[in-house]
Amino acid sequence: MSGVFFDAVLCALILAAALAAVAGRGLFRAVVFFILYGVLVATAWLRLDAIDVALAEAAIGAGLTGVLLLGAVARLARTGARAHDPPLAVVLTAGLAATGMTAVLGWSFLELPPPQGLQEAVAASLPDSGVENPVTAVLLNFRAWDTLLESIVLLAALIGVWSLTRDEAWGAPAGIPQHVRPGGVLSTFGRVLPPIGVLIGVYLVWAGASRAGGAFQGGTVLAAVILLAAMAGVLRPPRVTARRWRMALVAGPVVFLLAGLAGLGAGAFLTIPPVHAKPLILTIEAALTLSIAVTLALAVLGPPEDAAAAPSPDAKGEER
Template structure:
């Protein structure tokens, strides 16, 4: 109980510090710490799948993207020291936040008793998927459309980042040319971690059908294993004009849609799986989705193509 209270207090304190920070780098650093603390909170709530996703995507990838944005903004990232928010604006923000918190609390406290839920129906139908992990079963079967849209959002994010390419940069390799790091921790990690990380990602993806894990967590690890050699200057990303790279980004969502349409034709409902085929189809989708999401996440971190990037 005491540990949970301390964790809750730490989460509130770090979140407050991230909001009040005047320097962009400080705000991002506190945001990353906030995500890691949230991961611990999800572990305490017995939700390891959510905890891994929060650590990989919420704190890890989002933190890296925000740090990249701070670097690109340069001196414009920090709030002007001579323009603090006025008292009225501060009060309005506080009232708005308090109103949202009160509305959420009221919505929870005013739920009927017992609260409406579809959990019994889902639990009864879960064995038909052949999946032992309820999270994977819900995300790929009962909330399959939501998962498909999440994968599509990642593709749209890559397109949005590529659209920021400066004149003369379209079609070249993403990101700026990274100097070769011949020694030091980064060089060592870039050479040693990728083989291990790939095996760990494959394990997390495979066990996700019956235990905590899955495609998003595995994809985040695979993306990191590609980014390490890139940051060390040991690997050159392909040109965004390469057809295979574009196909890799969209292959997962496309396969998801194809399987969904096949379900509509065979079973009469989009993303409905034929009896006995649910698990192999879901695993096939997850394998391809993992590769697509990993490539997309790495490309997001690398950023838009640069004119001086290697072609």
């Protein structure tokens, strides 16, 4: 009973935070409410017994997306771009459409047939998967296709972000130049938190085989470490042309693809034979974690913008 009460309060808070993020005044305030929204939704996942999702939501929805959006607000403020309120007719139409959509979705949810979950099917095959965490087993073994393609989607998104670079800034470190006050909060935390973050990130990947956690959660925490170190001026953001960083970007998909091709010998692409499952999955996860961390960090840092730090035109395309 008290559990349902807690859920009802949490749902109300989630909706209030979402409303403030979507319809409240001021972009900065909207983003702050959106970050709060991410934390609340992560709590909701905990309540739904989906701890792996909660970890991903907390690290990504509340963490990285927050950094990304706050950075965007700061950059947009510099352009002085302002939006006017929409006309009443638009608000009313949008409200009508939204109400209709909610009604259809809510009604569909209530009318869903009783769940015939895949828990039993997953549990039955779990011993062959090489890991004990069913979510990790689904991600890296049973539905490896999804995860392989996802890692490639991440790369495609980063290529999209980089393609927005102005010609004169190509080859410069990713993102805007970072300025940090020496001895300030950011520069202190930028030195204290990264070692702890690395520990947590690596632990999440390792623990993901048997408990909650995995390559995505761990990779996201590591991405946050890279971002923090970059923003605090401890780590110089990598140049978009740096070959070593590019190798880190493709390591995950490449290892995954090779493992998939090796599976051809065992029957079909991406077949993971049970005898080699554990080491194979851990290898894929390690490479995937590295790639996820670097890809997400670079995507959040954004395209290079500091034309002054770019190499001279005749040196462009050369590797460092």
